[in-house]
Amino acid sequence: MALGKITYQKVALKYGILVGAAHIVYFLLMGIFGLHDIVALSFISAIFLVIGIVLAISKFKRIKNGMIHYFQGLAIGATVGVASSTILGLFLVLYISLFDSTYLAHLQASSLFPExxxxxxxxVLTIIYGTVPGFIIAFVAMQWFKRADHSLTERV
Known part of the structure; x- marks a missing residue:
């Protein structure tokens, strides 16, 4: 793929899909180990969002030879957040509708969601819970990546 055809949207969407898949795998693992009752554990998956956003920004910066505009980094974070949380939200709707309607009752019983x-x-809340932190995570990460001399990988 030519450098001119690589956009921050394509990079962010790729990592958003990967983070969304990681969220689903984590959710299924929680189900296998009987941890769905502990709703607060689902927020640990935010680690996947942090890792995905940092890797996406780093990849885009590396592809663009160390040049990244501040707002591109913020957009990458928001896009990774939207994409991953939309994938997770769709999965949750399908999971609750087809397999386990009691999971919604667990969420209602927790203090983290309305009764x-x-x-x-x-x-909608799943998308919001992914998008807003995605933007904030990107804002923090861009404090590092906005400088030309900062990268996760050393140049050879």
Missing amino acids: SISLLALF
Whole structure:
């Protein structure tokens, strides 16, 4: 792929899909180990979002020979957040609708979600819970990546 055709949107979408898949695998592992009752554990998956955003920004900066605009980094974070949380939200809607409707009751019983949360509200909240932190994580990460001399990998 030519350098001119690589956009921050393509890089962010790729990493957003990977982070979304990681969220799903983590959710399924929690189910296998019987940890769905502990809703707060699901927020540990934010680590995947942090890693995905940092890797996406680093990859884009490396592809662009060390040049990244500040707002491109912020957009990468927000896009990774939107993409990954939309994938997770769709998965949760399908999972609750087809396999385990009691999971929604677990969420309603927790103090982290409203008692009357619906599937649509869960979908929207999942996207918000991924997008806003994605933007904030990118804002913090860009404090490092905005400088030309900072990168996760050494140049040879």
